[in-house]
Amino acid sequence: MRTALVRRSVLTASAVSLALLATACGADKADEKKADAKPSAAATSAAPAAKGKTDAELGALMxxxxEVPDYTGDATATGxxxxxxxxxxxTDKAECKVLVQSQxxxxxxTPTGIARxxxxxxPKPLAPDASPEEQAKAIQKTIGTTVTMIGLSSYDGKGAEELLASLKAAGTACAGGFTATTDGEATKYEGVKPGPAVTGGDEVVSLAITIVDEGGDKATGQLVVVRKGATVATFNxxxxxxxxxxxxxxxxxxxxxLG
Structure with missing residues (x-):
């Protein structure tokens, strides 16, 4: 069940591409006669557009x-x-694609680089003298341990900010639930709510998303997306x-x- 849901929570790109606004330059005043317009000092000294990082650069930042000794890696799943x-x-609601895609x-x-x-x-270590009941509970907790997929992506220009804006909008538009179909298999999402408070970075979106499987069982995951400059860190x-x-x-x- 775990593998199926993780693999089925993939989506095609919902490109969010807003046009960058160009700022008009003022012209120096001449006397009563027309003069050629010249760029203002503010325009010529404007900060350059953000530059995204490459796959290799993001890999080094992963x-x-x-650095997180309370977690263990899964090379097969990462691959x-x-x-x-x-x-x-x-998805039956276009705004919701970005949610499951982020999951x-x-x-x-169009990221300039990505790492995952x-x-x-x-799980907490079991005491040597643990009872059979405690051992059984420990096994269940091990099976049900929280798994986190991490994705780092980077963008030129305003791409990272646009991604966070689309996630914020989806959190509202998809609150009542939606349905996603992946490779012909449908998954029902019961609802989207605000997730645990998270601090750090320049912007944060934290959401709790509930999935319903074919048997009616529910699982609520946490989706946290943090922007730091032109780089976005996603945690599902x-x-x-x-x-x-x-x-x-x-x-x-x-x-x-991320700095």
Whole structure:
């Protein structure tokens, strides 16, 4: 079930491309006669447009397991994330594509670079003298541990800001639920609500998204997206047994590493 939902939470790009506004330059005053317009000092000294990072640069900024000792990596699952962009998906509400696409750490729009990995929270160690009941509970907690997919993406110009704007809009437009179809398989999303408070970066979107499977079972995941300059860090966390735990330390460590 875990693998199916993780793999099925991939979406095609919902390109969000707003036109950049050009600022008109003022012209120096002449006397009563016409003079050639010249750019103002403010225009000539305007800050250059943001420049996105490459795959290699983002890879170097990705949090490592050594930096988050309470998490363990999954090389196989991380490798599978390289294929998430291959899946074509539709949604009954166009605004909601960006939500599930972010859950699957897919490319959104036209990033200059991207890096991905999957980490799982380590279960608490079991006492040597644990009872059979305690051992059974520990096994269940291990199966239901919170898994977090991390995606770093970077954009030229206003791309990162546009992505956050589209996620904020989707959080409102999709609050009552929606349906996504991935490679012909439908998934029902019961609702979208504000998620746990998260600080850091220049902008943050935190959402709790509830999925309903074919048998009617529900799983609520946490989607946190943080913008730092032209780079966006996406964290999709979910547990398919029990409650999804917010990966606060993981998010803090990753965002600080972005500078």
């Amino acid at each position: 949090v490592t397991q050594a 599978e994330l390289a294929d998430v962009d291959k899946h074509a998906v539709t 699957a750490v897919q490319k959104i729009g 990995q999957m980490l799982s929270a380590k 966390s979910i547990s398919f047994l029990g409650t999804t735990e917010s990966p606060t330390a993981l998010i803090d460590t990753q965002v600080k590493k």
